[in-house]
Amino acid sequence: MKISFPIIGNSYIAFKQLINDLGHEPIVAPMPTARTMSLGTKYSPEFACIPFKILLGTYLEAIEMGAEVIVTSGGHGPCRAGYYGILQQKIIEDLGHDTKIIIFDSFAKTYKDFISKLSWLLKTGKKSWWQLYQAFKPAWMKLKALDEIEIYSHHVRPYEINSGETTKAYRKCLEIMDEPVSKQQIREAKEVCLEMLKEIPQDSSRNPLKIGVIGEIYVLIEPFANLDLQATLGEMGVYSERSMNLFHWLTENTKMSHHEKAIIESAQPYLRQKIGGHGINSIGETVMYAQQDFDGVIQLAPFSCIPEIVAKGILPQVSHDHGIPVMTIFLDEMMGKAGMQTRLEAFVDLLQQKRDLKFA
């Protein structure tokens, strides 16, 4: 069966392998482009957030490529993302396609449903549960390796001597990571990639500004949605750290790590209630970046994202109390690269001045 899935960052490389190993034909929708966006925007509700629109666009492009089934994650609110799948299914049906969206909700809350969907996938792919386990491990490893490589590229970029070299190398890394299948091969490929990034000529005497990037998970991870914010910052000579990666998010949601506890505790003085999405995380992470002596924080959020609007309303107070500048960027389909660049430059200039004053 031809199966497609949402595009988020570089994770498609791992999902592609998983679906292939489960005996299905993976359909990787093209990386989002202006066409994806206009397709998505055309059929989405006007005030849906930008992840909804991009995802709907990629689904429609995957359907053009013949996808019969789309596998995606669900949720239990109050963030709207938990309802994406259902509404997107209705929209796709309304457009006259018979592609089905299979939504995996939280295992803990709907385990029967979860297992029945999974076993359906296995049955149609003629695979056993043991084979699923076998297929899952390398895919999981790949996902982790991809995250590590990306994070490392953001470490290197502000130090690169020839602007743009890291981005070029990173692209090559993604190609390399697409090849390996077994765990051993993935391990080796990862080493090759990290080595390649390490070898980029760097000027280690620089002391770049440090910016924490927080906000809604999809626009944080998907470079198309945030207009490649981290690479742009890196090429301006700014070190940036992102609060969330797909792998971390998955381990957090499967209760394999408990990093989130500290974040939520940090947010307590300002926000005492989980408000869905990553609203409370945005508050807590800002506090934590301030404690780690970052120079500033950039909040990224889709236009009309409810939890991030609440967070934005509270962040000025956090910024004031902890003395850390915060800039919020709401992203929508009208956002242009130049506008973003100008705002980043202005913000970085201010941070630089603030730092110079501190050491003067």
Place this chain on the structure above:
Amino acid sequence: MAHLKIGFPRALFYYLYYPFWYTFFTELGCQVVISQPTNQYNLNLGVAEAVNDACLPIKLYHGHVAELKEKVDVMFMPRMVKVRKMETEVFCPKFLGLPDMVRNSVADLPQIIDEKIDLSKGRYPLWHVCKNVAEGIEQKGFTVRRAYQKAQKCQVKFNNYLTMGIEAQAAIDAAIAGQNPLQPQKYETDCNLAILGYPYLIYDTFVNAGLFERLGRMGIKPWTVEMVPPDRLEAQAKYLPKSLFWHFSNRTMRATFYYLHEQRVDGIIHLTAFGCGPDAMVDKLMELEAKHTGRMPFLTLSLDEQTGEAGIYTRIEAFVDMLRYRRKNHENIFSHHR
């Protein structure tokens, strides 16, 4: 602590839960002070105080709080989380973070009661909430118990008035005064429209520019979410594969199904606020359902702080003209009048 002045902003959940809290606080010997009905003054205050990306109702809430803050000793801003025994149904995230948003945006606030209202767990959850609220203003014992019981009675009466089709403000006045509600003015009507949306848009006559009165004069009988009998409303849940996550959205969606399947209305108007998060989902669902269930005429009216009266009525008039035109040409379409 006699005659403590408790501030209650006339916005958001005011339109559904005020009679309860009014009775409760009054029975405890407090004086409840509410803000003025929404007007340009507190709208401007709200726009100035609230975060710019918030929707109109949230801005209004900030405005009402700002208007009240100097007139009261305690501000009552409960954190509305869940009002029913359902695991995934909560209020919109903006409601969940509301006390924190207000606290961090509006300066010089008096003491705040931001008791979390989560009625999903335990026995008599509302009683526990009331007990905590009363403790916050140093009240306990039998008076609290009695106030709680009286408040519940008042709320039940109020809910009945709403189901009868009395407008929220008139129903509130009647319920807390213990009188029979004034009957709304009767108009000659030939057309039934479901006016669906959240209570703080439907019943705020400033925001929607006196919609109900105007509809009446245009010969339209409006039907609201609150006018659906509560048990019938619940029964509509089966039509969605998965319940929405937001309390008011579920109510609106279920009312949509009710009116679509009962076929008592000639069209549906969805009243929404510009930039409302949940409504982005609800509106599209309503549109698709209306289209697939008997091609019910459907209009979305989006309100924001710039909305002018003329804009709203031009659109409604055009919509109603189309309905009447359609009826003239296809007599059979419109046959379900009460």
